[in-house]
Amino acid sequence: MTISPTIQQWLQILSLWGWIWIIPILERLFPLKGQKFVRKGMINDLIHTYHRVHLWTMLNAALITWLAIYAQENLGQGPFLRGGLIGAHWAISFIAILLFGHVTFYGAHYLSHKVPMLWQFHRVHHSSLTLDSFSTSRFHIIDKTLFAGPFLLLITYFQPDPEMAFLFVCFNDFWGRYGHGNIKDAHWLGYFMSNPKFHRWHHSNHPEAIDKNFSAEFNFLDWIFGTAYYPKGKVPDNFGIPEYSNNIIVQHYQPFVDCYKIAKKDGWIGLFRKPKNNNTNSLEAKRD
Numbered sequence: 001m002t003i004s005p006t007i008q009q010w011l012q013i014l015s016l017w018g019w020i021w022i023i024p025i026l027e028r029l030f031p032l033k034g035q036k037f038v039r040k041g042m043i044n045d046l047i048h049t050y051h052r053v054h055l056w057t058m059l060n061a062a063l064i065t066w067l068a069i070y071a072q073e074n075l076g077q078g079p080f081l082r083g084g085l086i087g088a089h090w091a092i093s094f095i096a097i098l099l100f101g102h103v104t105f106y107g108a109h110y111l112s113h114k115v116p117m118l119w120q121f122h123r124v125h126h127s128s129l130t131l132d133s134f135s136t137s138r139f140h141i142i143d144k145t146l147f148a149g150p151f152l153l154l155i156t157y158f159q160p161d162p163e164m165a166f167l168f169v170c171f172n173d174f175w176g177r178y179g180h181g182n183i184k185d186a187h188w189l190g191y192f193m194s195n196p197k198f199h200r201w202h203h204s205n206h207p208e209a210i211d212k213n214f215s216a217e218f219n220f221l222d223w224i225f226g227t228a229y230y231p232k233g234k235v236p237d238n239f240g241i242p243e244y245s246n247n248i249i250v251q252h253y254q255p256f257v258d259c260y261k262i263a264k265k266d267g268w269i270g271l272f273r274k275p276k277n278n279n280t281n282s283l284e285a286k287r288d
C-alpha cells in the first residue's frame with residue numbers, strides 16, 4: 001500500500017505538534033477526574049516532550065523507516081525467515097509490526113520493573129505525581145532505548161513494508177499520549193486497549209496494582225499473563241514518587257547515582273536481582 005506524501009506529511013505534523021496540544025483539549029472536555037491544567041512538574045514534562053520530539057519521535061520514525069528500507073535493499077531474504085515479510089500484503093505487514101511492537105514493549109517494560117538497575121531508569125517515567133498527557137514523555141533516554149531496541153531489530157530482520165512501520169510509529173505516538181491522558185472513555189475499551197483508566201492503574205501506588213498493566217496499545221498480553229488489573233467503578237488517585245526531582249537534568253543523572261547506591265549496598269548482583277528481603281531499601285520499597 002502506498003501512503004500519499006500529503007497524508008504522510010499530515011501524520012508527521014500531528015505526531016510532532018498535533019497530539020501534544022489536541023489531547024489536552026480532550027482532557028478538558030472529557031476528564032476522567034478533576035485535575036488542574038497547570039501542575040507541578042509541567043514545565044519539566046514540556047521540556048521532555050520537545051526534547052522527545054527531537055530525540056525520539058523524529059528519530060524513531062525516520063530510523064525505523066530507514067532501517068526497513070535499508071534492510072530490504074541490502075539484506076534481502078535468507079535463512080531463518082530473514083526478510084520473511086518482504087512483499088507481504090500491507091495488512092499482514094501491519095499486523096506483524098503491531099505484534100512486534102506489542103511483544104517487545106511488554107517484555108522490555110516487564111523487565112524494567114523487575115530488574116533493579118533497569119527500574120532506576122524507568123522510575124523517571126513513574127515519578128510524576130499527576131498523570132496527564134504531558135507526563136507521557138517523561139522518560140530517561142536509556143529507558144526509551146531499551147524499549148525501542150528489540151523492536152528495531154525485529155523490523156530490520158523481518159523487513160516489513162516501511163510505510164506500515166511509519167504508520168505504526170504514528171499510531172504509537174498518538175496512543176501513548178491518549179493512554180496517559182486524563183480522559184474518560186468507555187470502560188469496555190480497557191479490556192482490549194491500554195486506555196487511560198487501564199494505564200492509570202499501572203502508574204498508581206495502590207498495592208494491588210503494583211507491577212500490573214504493562215501494555216502499550218492492545219493489552220491482550222496482560223490478560224494472558226495475568227498482569228492485568230482493571231476493576232470496574234474505581235479510578236486510582238495516588239501516583240508518582242514525591243521525593244523524585246522534577247528537573248530533567250537531575251532525572252537524567254539520578255538513575256546512575258541510584259544504581260551506584262544499590263551496588264554499594266547490595267553488591268553488583270543487587271543491580272540485576274532484588275534482594276530477598278529489601279523492605280528497608282527505599283529505592284525499591286514502592287515496587288515490592
Ligand SMILES: [Zn+2]
Nearest residue numbers: 109113122126
Ligand atoms: Zn512502567
Ligand SMILES: [Zn+2]
Nearest residue numbers: 125180199203
Ligand atoms: Zn506510562
